[in-house]
Amino acid sequence: MTDVTLKEVSKKFGSFQVCHNIDLDIKAGEFITLLGSSGCGKTTTLNMVAGLEDSTSGDILIGGRRVNDLSPVERDVAMVFQNYALYPHMTVAQNIGFTLKMRGVASAIVREKVQKLAASLELGHVLERFPAQLSGGQQQRVAIGRALVREPRIFLFDEPFSNLDASLRVKMRTEVKELHVQQSVTSIFVTHDQEEAMSISDRIAVMYRGGVEQFGSPEEIYAHPASRYVASFIGSPQIELLDGILEMSNGATFLRAGQRALPLHIDQGNFKSGRAVEFGVRPEHVRMGDTGIEGRVQMLQPIGPATHVTIDTAAGTFIASVPGFLRVKPGDNVKVEIQASDLHVFDKETGLRL
Missing domain, CATH: 3.40.50.300 (P-loop containing nucleotide triphosphate hydrolases)
Structure with missing residues (x-):
């Protein structure tokens, strides 16, 4: 060899x-x-x-x-x-x-x-x-x-x-x-x-x-x-990348997405509050349930073992990959829950992972 x-x-x-x-x-x-x-x-x-x-x-x-x-x-x-x-x-x-x-x-x-x-x-x-x-x-x-x-x-x-x-x-x-x-x-x-x-x-x-x-x-x-490009190129359906703002408070870092603030476990380094970033979450980590961010179903894509659901929210558009077939239809109001640990956050200018 x-x-x-x-x-x-x-x-x-x-x-x-x-x-x-x-x-x-x-x-x-x-x-x-x-x-x-x-x-x-x-x-x-x-x-x-x-x-x-x-x-x-x-x-x-x-x-x-x-x-x-x-x-x-x-x-x-x-x-x-x-x-x-x-x-x-x-x-x-x-x-x-x-x-x-x-x-x-x-x-x-x-x-x-x-x-x-x-x-x-x-x-x-x-x-x-x-x-x-x-x-x-x-x-x-x-x-x-x-x-x-x-x-x-x-x-x-x-x-x-x-x-x-x-x-x-x-x-x-x-x-x-x-x-x-x-x-x-x-x-x-x-x-x-x-x-x-x-x-x-x-x-x-x-x-x-x-x-x-x-x-x-x-x-x-x-x-x-490692970067915005890798995140978007790898995975099917493709990850949705949205705009957000980093906020610092009492030594903690938060991601502001619309009206939602999600705590992030990242080193603050030289970050300043108000830094522009892009963030995304893999479809399998977007969960639909009774609590979370309010949204509306835009489109359903059944593929057999799962259904890809496109959901429009105040924080941006997410795609949820849900096992099996769903009874929801376009126009229905739903809620999605996103865990901060599932987020991928990238610098807005360089595209590199934070």
């Missing part, structure tokens, strides 16, 4: 800064995801690790060795692309075994490795078919198999499931996670799908405007987002 380290890695195309000062310390055998919206620099970062793009500055280390000047082959990485990149004139068996054949591995050994890997990927019955005769999921498995058969030090995945339908995406990410557990090879996965990232990653690097906004476990990123 091999570790990967990025030290202040930046990338420019002419005068345009794509990535800046990226620091990542990926442990051997870890599965990490680069997560972010289009244009945030995640694929460029992956390409720099692979050696497909040169970094403008900074160092990339694989297994403790600086690899900035090494080719992709010398780095011993395997990459799975979004568009599969299969050879259409080759059978499944030939596609999977191609890199071994190019390395001069004996035909008998290639055949043995291909058959063993195909069995684990449930491709044994299609080895003699061509890519055009396969489903999207089967084609993606072939692409993964071609990467796995090389037994590289690092696996790189560039949005490999983007062309698959929703149900197949879920199945494929489960299979990739199982393969990672079996192989224990350091893996870097790129996606814009936060649910996908949360479900398969040991740690997630949330990227924003070419930098890493937060790097931590799925639990850390969800429960303690």
Whole structure:
């Protein structure tokens, strides 16, 4: 198993800064995801690790060795692309075994490795078919198999499931996670799908405007987002961020939201009373009951196991995720209770967590 380290890695195309000062310390055998919206620099970062793009500055280390000047082959990485990149004139068996054949591995050994890997990927019955005769999921498995058969030090995945339908995406990410557990090879996965990232990653690097906004476990990123962007990007339905004011009284800190003052357990530091902030609460922590902030139901979104209820209050609009189906309807008056311990509070100017 091999570790990967990025030290202040930046990338420019002419005068345009794509990535800046990226620091990542990926442990051997870890599965990490680069997560972010289009244009945030995640694929460029992956390409720099692979050696497909040169970094403008900074160092990339694989297994403790600086690899900035090494080719992709010398780095011993395997990459799975979004568009599969299969050879259409080759059978499944030939596609999977191609890199071994190019390395001069004996035909008998290639055949043995291909058959063993195909069995684990449930491709044994299609080895003699061509890519055009396969489903999207089967084609993606072939692409993964071609990467796995090389037994590289690092696996790189560039949005490999983007062309698959929703149900197949879920199945494929489960299979990739199982393969990672079996192989224990350091893996870097790129996606814009936060649910996908949360479900398969040991740690997630949330990227924003070419930098890493937060790097931590799925639990850390969800429960303690480091910034306004991370809080709003992670979670479904999306957290609602509202305006508030910090107030200080007798050594205690309160969040003023409309006519409501909620006590906060945060270090006052150099805060001054009247400081503008943004705050939010995850939908599952917005509780509907007989007490709390008065509001009116705007919209209901039943999704089976839960119903997402949009509620307009004097403090702002909240979304409550309530188990099961509800009998309330748009226009009904309700009350919501919010615990101060469930609040996420961010500086209005910097967007950083307080």
